[in-house]
Amino acid sequence: MSTVAPARERDTAPTPAGIRRFSRPRRHLTSLSWSSLLYVAPALAFFAVFVLYPIGISVWYSFYAYDGLTEGTPVGLDNYTAVFTDPDLRAALLHSLVLLFFYAALPVAVGLLLAGAMSRIRVYGLTLFRAVLFVPQILSSVVVAVAWRNLLAEDGPVNAVLRAVGLGRFTTSWLGNFDTALPSIGVVGTWVEYGLCMVLFLSGIVAIDRSTYEAARLDGAGAVREFFSITLPALRPQISIALILTVTFALRNFDLIWNTTRGGPGTSTTVPSLYVYQDAFQNRMLGRASALAIVLTVVILAVVVAVQLLLRERDGTGRGPLRRATARPARKVQP
């Protein structure tokens, strides 16, 4: 423990939580000095120019009918009412909810499964597997889109495999069929995201004290029990992060859809960000595009906050599953 830097030592000194809770804000107030602000100034300036300013511009534009060239006319909240009353947009939002399952829920589930398996079974060349499974995450989304367009084509490999195993009657043009286009894009998203989830979870699992597993095994817990009683609760922060990343990806998803179906066939794969792009760059309706973008941002923020609240670590009195899982075997093993 002596290797820990002094500052951190002080910050996280093993004093009872109560004292820390009250002392921290006070220290924060007194230590806020101009010199410390100077250190963050470059980053802050960057942040202000490239993040805050554009956000402010979007908010500003959203109250105008503006084509980006000639003087805009103020329209009050019209752009926002349009966002909430447009039936096309409502359909698009519904598609987003479907995609949430494929882009967030499924990757987290698959990631957990893989991470759980990898942590338990000794896999030779684990690093290699991990790297390979992570590859979809680092590929450019255009590359992913083009590759999957070919995989899912009428005469693509997916259908070839189906035909080879005698499931020929299930073949279809996956991205060109009204019923399969949205789930197909969903599967592509799952493929992109599960690697990230898996790597996150693996790193979380490494941090779990091995002795808790030993203890659980001594208690006669099987693989499934171990997973649900130890691994899953301990991964709560990682799951939270994974969900925040994947949910954001799902709701602001644009490039994959633009490069596979452009929202088609018909309007079966439209999503809100598709309309943001079309309104801003094709229809030159910057006001409406901004309003939609801001609503989308607020929705994403709300969902992220909800995820954070749901997966927040419980209070000591609440006794979350992690506490039970770690505490019980520990007590038993001790003489």
Added chain:
Amino acid sequence: MKSVRREVRRRVLRERAGGRAGGRAGAPRRAWGTAGAVALAAVLACAGCSAPGAGKSATAGTQSFITEPVTTEQVAALGDVTLRMWADQAEKPLMKSVVPAFEKKYPNVTVDITYKSFDDLIATVVNAASGSTPPDLFQGNIGYAVDGALVKAKLVRPLDDVAATYGWLTGTGASTLAPARWNSAGTAFGDGNLYGMSPISEVQGIYYNKALLKSLDLEPPRSLSDLEKDLPVVKAAGKQPVMLGNSDQYAATHIFSDLAVTEQSPASISDWIGGKAGTTFATDGNEKAADTMADWAKKGYFGSGYDGLSNEDAIARFAKGSGAFFVGGSWNGAKLDPEKFGFGALTTGGAGATASPWHIAASSKATPAAVAFLAALHTPEAGQEILDTGRLPVVTDGVKGANSLQSQTLDVLKRTIAAGTQVGYYDWSATDMLSVMGGKLQEVMAGRTSSAAFTKAVQDSWQKARKSE
């Protein structure tokens, strides 16, 4: 071992305590921080809170009209000047021959071209034109999204004087100028002042696989009715009649357009596309054409999975021998082997007109050089070069095809222009028309909606676009 475990547990406790403290005491602080950031953002953006774009006054400037062709002396008077241009990537082969000749003729001018993909170009060129240093000469795109916006904001110079001086208003290419004519408000086109010029023409027709037709004892089709007779024969022989790639949603609308124009007068369609008040898309002819599309799709004439195939992939497959016919624009011909494929006319007309027109920036300081460059594009020599590089020129006099497919295509162009049946493209009619019409037509072809619902949806969108102006 035990001490390690205790240490771990202590650390877990500590972390949890930290998390809790952050969660409780930190939340309001963070909320304040967020509120502050948003307020700061609003202040940064909304300096003075006037309407966006209020500061930008259109710099129409004093326009010097020309009555005589620009001379080398006039261009030389500009001194050493750079002619800055933005162009579609597809123009590269043509520019490779035109630019060196131009720079030789006008030695004081350096041509500097920024090439962009078509999608990129139309998404960014309006902003570039409205910037502080716009390119002198650039390509827009017919329709409201690009050309309409440019005209409305007075960013491009009217070219009526140039067209009259250089004789563009007579001859084979004259009719191709119509889509670049706008009313001064930028709200309707097809008539009014001329704001752009394209040296490249486009025509729709029927590409056919010579060998496949021969094996089925079929004559090359010379019209849509010929095609209609051939389709069941090809289908019965177990081949795919028409190769279609419609994932980009536009290819099917072109075939629809070719059908629709046989059901009504081409002029009535052009009027509707140009935004003429009182016209409608909900006509019997359009419904009938949509029904035919649905019928062909149902009978399998387009094969299956066309909605999952891009036009690019479709023409590649057609080039490799699948499909007897490919109904589409002349730009697809560059991908086909002229020995193996032929091109049949749709003199009844259909979609087609010109490629993206060139515009001269209203604020350009090198206008004489820009005019001279446009003039250089509108010559028989440039026309030949255009045909040689796989496209169709507007100036067709004295231009000769290098192979049978090129000659056929050129012939089809001349005949279609002579018949006056080219109606332009439906998606010019409103900025979101491509996705509305393309998407709805996909639904009609899949049997998920009626042709009446299709024409109504399209008309509603057209109406909405008129209202918002």
